[in-house]
Amino acid sequence: MTDGVPRILLIEDNANDALAIKIMLESADFPFKLEKAETLKSGLDILSKKQIDAILLDLGLPDSKGLDTFVNLFDEYPDVPIVMYTGLEDEDIAVKALQKGAQDYLVKGKVDSKLLVRAIRYSIERHRLRVELKRMSTELEKSETRFRDLIERSSDGILIVDSDGVIQYVNTAAESIFGRKSNELIDESFEFSFEPGETRTIDILRREGETVKAEMRVMQTELRDSTFYIVDLKDITEIVEHVEEKKILREMTLRDELTGLYNRRGFYTHAEHIIKVSKRNKDNMILFFIDVDNLKSINDTYSHQSGDDALIDTTNIIKKTFRESDIIARFGGDEFVILARLVKKSLGEKLSARFKRNLNSHNRKNIRPYKLSLSVGVAQCGSKPNISIDDLLKRADESMYKQKQIEKNHE
Structure with missing residues (x-):
C-alpha cells in the first residue's frame, strides 16, 4: 500500500x-x-x-x-x-x-x-x-494476551485445539457458528478431523437441528512447549445456499415439465458443450429429429391425457435407446431432438436400429388404444464440424419430412 x-x-x-x-x-x-x-x-x-x-x-x-x-x-x-x-x-x-x-x-x-x-x-x-495470526503464532509465549485479543475481535470463528483434539479456546464468532457458549465447547473433543494447512468445508449441526456450512482452515503452532492447532472457521452457509438455489432455478428453466427432458433452451445450452467436446476429441456427431405422428388425432379421438401418454412413452423409448451422455430434448409440442457424439461412425446405424426395435417392442405390448408412430430424421457431421446446430437441425428436420412423405406414398 x-x-x-x-x-x-x-x-x-x-x-x-x-x-x-x-x-x-x-x-x-x-x-x-x-x-x-x-x-x-x-x-x-x-x-x-x-x-x-x-x-x-x-x-x-x-x-x-x-x-x-x-x-x-x-x-x-x-x-x-x-x-x-x-x-x-x-x-x-x-x-x-x-x-x-x-x-x-x-x-x-x-x-x-x-x-x-x-x-x-x-x-x-x-x-x-x-x-x-500466522506471524504471531510463532511468538505466542511472549504475546499470548495480544494474540487472544486479536482472535477475539476476528469475524471468523477461531478455536484453539490441543494435540489430543480437545478444544482449549473459543472466540465469540465461533460461539455464534456453533450456537453454543464457550463454556459448553471448551474441554470437549473437536468433532472434525483435520490436517495442518488443510482447507475444506464442514457441516456443523446445531442443537436446534440447523446445519451451518463453514470453511475450515487449520494452522499448527507451538505454545508452552506443546503443539496446538488454530482452527479458523468462516460461515459460508448463505453463499452455498445461494449457489444451490441458483442451480435449481437454472435447471428448472432448462427442463420440460411433462417429460423431464431438456426443453429447447436446455438443448441449445448443452449442445454447445457437446460440440466443443466433439471438436476436441475429433468425434463425429449425429442429430436425430423425432416427430410424434398424429398427436393431434390422439388428443381429439381419445383425450389430452392420452396425448401426454404418447409423449411420455416416446420419452421412455428415447431414453432406452440413447446414452446418458447424449443431449435429449423435447423441442416442441410433438418434436424431440437428440444430439450424440459418435466415437465410431457405425454407432449411428446401431442407434437407429435400436430405436426401431424399442418402438416396435412398445407397440407389441398393446398398452394403448392406438399405435405409436414416430417419424425420424437424421443428420450427421464429421469430426471437424463447421456446421451450426441450427443447420444440423434443419437438415434433420428435412430428413424427417422426406420420411413422412415416403410413408404416406406407401399407404
Whole structure:
C-alpha cells in the first residue's frame, strides 16, 4: 500500500466489465489505485513489478479459464488476497476457489460501488489478520494476551485445539457458528478431523437441528512447549445456499415439465458443450429429429391425457435407446431432438436400429388404444464440424419430412 491508498489489480479481458469496475472505484468514498490486465500472464507480470494489495480476478480469461485461473495465480502470489469477479455460470467454481484460499467473490451485474469497496477492504483486512495470526503464532509465549485479543475481535470463528483434539479456546464468532457458549465447547473433543494447512468445508449441526456450512482452515503452532492447532472457521452457509438455489432455478428453466427432458433452451445450452467436446476429441456427431405422428388425432379421438401418454412413452423409448451422455430434448409440442457424439461412425446405424426395435417392442405390448408412430430424421457431421446446430437441425428436420412423405406414398 503506497501513501495509505490500496493498489488493486483487476485482471479482466472484457472492456465493459473493466470500465464498470473503474467507475465504481472512482465513485467510492475510499480511494483506490487501479491497475488493469487483460490476461493472466500480463497480471502476473504486473505482480512481479508492483506492490499489489488485492486482486479482482475474472475466471474466464483468454489464456486461462475456470478454477485453474485462480489456482495458478494463488500458487504464485499466495500473500495477495484474491476476490473472484465472475458471471453467474462461474459461481460453482468461485465457491471452490473460496475453499482453496480466495477471500470472496462477486457476481457480474449484481455489484454496486458499496458492495465492491466492502468486499475489497474486507479481503485486505481479513488477509492481513491471517498473516498476522500466522506471524504471531510463532511468538505466542511472549504475546499470548495480544494474540487472544486479536482472535477475539476476528469475524471468523477461531478455536484453539490441543494435540489430543480437545478444544482449549473459543472466540465469540465461533460461539455464534456453533450456537453454543464457550463454556459448553471448551474441554470437549473437536468433532472434525483435520490436517495442518488443510482447507475444506464442514457441516456443523446445531442443537436446534440447523446445519451451518463453514470453511475450515487449520494452522499448527507451538505454545508452552506443546503443539496446538488454530482452527479458523468462516460461515459460508448463505453463499452455498445461494449457489444451490441458483442451480435449481437454472435447471428448472432448462427442463420440460411433462417429460423431464431438456426443453429447447436446455438443448441449445448443452449442445454447445457437446460440440466443443466433439471438436476436441475429433468425434463425429449425429442429430436425430423425432416427430410424434398424429398427436393431434390422439388428443381429439381419445383425450389430452392420452396425448401426454404418447409423449411420455416416446420419452421412455428415447431414453432406452440413447446414452446418458447424449443431449435429449423435447423441442416442441410433438418434436424431440437428440444430439450424440459418435466415437465410431457405425454407432449411428446401431442407434437407429435400436430405436426401431424399442418402438416396435412398445407397440407389441398393446398398452394403448392406438399405435405409436414416430417419424425420424437424421443428420450427421464429421469430426471437424463447421456446421451450426441450427443447420444440423434443419437438415434433420428435412430428413424427417422426406420420411413422412415416403410413408404416406406407401399407404
